[in-house]
Amino acid sequence: MVTMQDVARASGVSVMTVSNVINGRNVSPETRGRVLEAIDTLGYRVNLAARNLRKGRTGTIGLAVPEVDSPYFAQLAARIITHAEAAGFRVAIEQTGLSREKELTTLAQSRNYQYDGVILSVVGLGKEDAALLQVDFPAVILGERIFDGPLDHLAMANVEGARAATEHLLGAGRRRIAMIAEVEAEPDSGVASLRFHGYRDALLGAGIAVDPDLVVAPRNVTMPAGRDAVRELLDRGHDIDAVFCLTDTLAIGAMRGLADAGLRVPDDVMVIGFDDIIEARFTIPSLSTVDPGHDFMARTAVEMLIERIERKGTAGPPREVISPARVVARESTRPAADRA
Amino acid sequence: MVTMQDVARASGVSVMTVSNVINGRNVSPETRGRVLEAIDTLGYRVNLAARNLRKGRTGTIGLAVPEVDSPYFAQLAARIITHAEAAGFRVAIEQTGLSREKELTTLAQSRNYQYDGVILSVVGLGKEDAALLQVDFPAVILGERIFDGPLDHLAMANVEGARAATEHLLGAGRRRIAMIAEVEAEPDSGVASLRFHGYRDALLGAGIAVDPDLVVAPRNVTMPAGRDAVRELLDRGHDIDAVFCLTDTLAIGAMRGLADAGLRVPDDVMVIGFDDIIEARFTIPSLSTVDPGHDFMARTAVEMLIERIERKGTAGPPREVISPARVVARESTRPAADRA
DNA sequence: AGATCGCGATGTAACGTTAAAGTCGCTGAC
DNA sequence: GTCAGCGACTTTAACGTTACATCGCGATCT
Structure with missing residues (x-):
């Protein structure tokens, strides 16, 4: 050497x-x-090892996601890697596999000086774990469930995005709007509750009451679950004209379920999702959805983290940033007039 | 501290x-x-920085893939991370964005980025670049284009897998079997040529001549491209009864194209892909495909790399390993008898 | 009895870099 | 003529760990 x-x-x-x-x-x-x-x-x-030892830095940030092979997280990771690389950091990915324990240990082990900081995409942790996040280490939490925690937190505009999505359907003249999401008992804690909130607000704003029968819980957040949820909805005998799905994955399944039932999208039933995963552009018909500001989130998460790292510690009060959401209209909600 | x-x-x-x-x-x-x-x-x-300095190790391996947000590479990355983690290594991901230059610089920079080794998933490099891969650094190449290079190389059983896929269709009684793939001018260099080889072998083995009109080139490897390729195939007026697609992504598009044309899968036309991405299990009908031994590849790549790392250098001649491929039969190729 | 061995523990010297504190000669202000 | 100030460069001393050599001591062998 x-x-x-x-x-x-x-x-x-x-x-x-x-x-x-x-x-x-x-x-x-x-x-x-x-x-x-x-x-x-x-x-x-x-020799970076020597430089790191001397400077007390490693140049690597950790990114913890439940799994890299689900479209949403894969796409998030891709963006974060791109931004971090531009700022001179490498990104090491850890998979937490939807487990609360692994999320906590990843954070705890990080200070092990292998990472300069961590971006933790949280699904298992809840408000009750806020105390456990009390670490003196640069970290940014991505997720919906933790507010007023001790760390920087970056969340999506879930309520607003969901309201806009529902209003988009209302604007296209739809009135019997179903929602596919498992709304939790404990209110406002998870993504589903927040998005349901937006859905409800939009309906109430248009003078429409929420029909609990039009809200169906999928068994998980996969395509087949979306399809089956639509089937259940149709089996209940309701005459729906639109569906708002918790995620794009569910929406893609829902579209398939509607096709199976001989219903046309968007003519008979409009469909809108949430996440704007790449696949949404490629389905047929292409899927309208809510872009939760992926790029803003990736950029901001990296910026916030690097700022903490630069300040050598967690100096400064925790910050709370909400990424703006925006409806992306595609074929699955296109009014008849637009189609020749 | x-x-x-x-x-x-x-x-x-x-x-x-x-x-x-x-x-x-x-x-x-x-x-x-x-x-x-x-x-x-x-x-x-x-303190890992200190340990690394002293031991001349970093405990981190680099994984270079074109992009983490395409299903195939995301799923490959997830598996590699899992195996590496089990062996006590972290994985830092670099995106090469399909560019030959970035692939080369990643390899060149690796030793000063302080990776213990690199797994390089290659798409841009060709045989002619073999000389440039002459580095004295633990590295494993995943990909199809480079043979007899100076580094360990792990490839898929492209020819055999494609042959098995085609034989699977033949076994189901199909005879007018199309293929969607851009077969390159230069023979046997890319994935497409290799898989075409297998397709041809299987047909010849069954006494069927290859009809060049049944081989159509998609404009890229996305779902819409697969759909359009099917359209072109149908426009040519051929009466096909099966399609073998270069990848699952193309196959998913192809199924949509067939549905658009009012053809039923598998009754009218059977479809089989290649890659066994997770999505293949979730399409309706679920997609038959070729599992290129993803798990074997991930495990072997990590094992080969770690062995080189352990031996401190690139001691020993380069090895060439082929991952076995296996047909996974799902609904898209299910014979009528099996369905009630 | 003396040599040899193995075990537990220690002291020392790096690994390759950088922060901090000089050193040295020169310029220019008073 | 003196000296502060500055630029260019050097010396020194770490950063926190581990490889290697060594040491004391009781056990084992010849």
Whole structure:
């Protein structure tokens, strides 16, 4: 391995001068030239482990997600990696597998100095775990369930996004609007409750009462669950003209369920999802959805984290940022007039 | 920061003994107990930067994929992370964005990014770049284009898998079997050519000539491209009874295209893909496909890499491993007899 | 009895970098 | 003529860990 020593010897200066050249500090042009040349011919590369030890940094941030192979998280990870890379950080991914324990240990182990900071995408932790998040370590929480926690928190505009989605359906003249989501007993804690809130607000705003019979719980958040939820909805004998789905995955399943029942999307029943995963652009018909500001979230999460890291600690009060959501209208909610 | 020094002082032993306790070396039970207790009360954590500097290791391996947000690569990454984690390594992901340059720089930069090794999933590099891969650094190449390179190489059984897929269709009594794939001019270099090879072999084996008109090139490897490829196939006026698609993504699009044309899958036209992405289980009908031994690949890639790392260098000749492929029969190729 | 061994424990010297505190010679202000 | 100030460079001392050599001591072998 070529070290600064070797470069220093080869160019007749001290190691410190080599360090200065590399870190762009005051060095005369001639010296800098000689050093750079030596670096080039010897093929010197700085040893990050040594630099990290000395500087107390690793240049790596941890990203904990439930699983990288679900579209939503894969796409989130891709964006975060891109932003972090631009800021000079590498991203190591940990999978927490939807488990509360793994989420906690990931956070706890992170200070193990392997990461400069962590972005933790939370699904298992709840408000009651806020105390456990009390770590003196740069961290940003992505998720919906924890408010007033001790760490920076970045959430989606769930209520507003859901309201806008529902209003979009209302604006297209639909009135019998179903929702596929498991609304939890404990109010306002999970994503589902928040989005249901927006759905309800929109309906009430249009003078329509929420019919509990039009809200159906899928058994999980997969495509088949979405399809089956639609079947149940239809079996109940209701004459629906639109469905708002908790996520795009459910929505894609729901569209299939509607097709199975001989209903056309959007003519008979409009469908809208939430998340704006890439797949939503590729379904036929393409799926209208709510973009939860993916890019804003990825960028902001990385920025917030890096700011904490730069300040060497968790100095400053925890911040709460809400990413703006926006309806993306595609074919699955296109009014008849628009189609030739 | 709590260091070994602190622990040593607190338990009345030398730093070296603390190190020995942590690394599970010969220490008497009593001493070990005292040290562990001190570690516990002080909340000591080993500093990986220091350990890495000393050991010349980082415990992190790099995984370079074109993009994490495409299902195939996301699922590959998830598996590799799982296996690496089990072996005590973290995985940092880099996105090469389908570019040959980024693939090369990732490999070149790896040793100063302080990865212990890299798994490089290659799409842009070709045989002609083999010389550029001449690095003295633990690396494993995943991909189809590079043979006889200087690095360990792990490939899929493309020809065999494609042959088996086609034979599966033949076995179900189909004879007019189309293929959706862009077969390159230069033979046998890319995935498409290799899979076409298998398709041709199977047909010839059954005494059927390859009809070039039944092989259609999609404009890329997305769902819409698959749908349009099917349309073109049908527009050509052929009476096909099965389609073998280069990838599952194309196959999912193809199924949609067939549905648009009023053809039933599998009754009128059977469809089979390649890759066994998770989505294939969730389409309706579920998609038959070829499992390219994802789990074998992930496990083997990690094992091969770790072995190189353990041997401290690239000692030993490059190895070439082919992952076995296996047809996964689902609804999209189910014979009529099986369905009630 | 003396040599040898093994075990537990220790002391020392790095690993390659950078922060901090000099050193040295030169310029320019008073 | 003196000296503060500055730029360019060097010296020194870590950062926290582990490899290696060594040491004391009781047990085992010849």
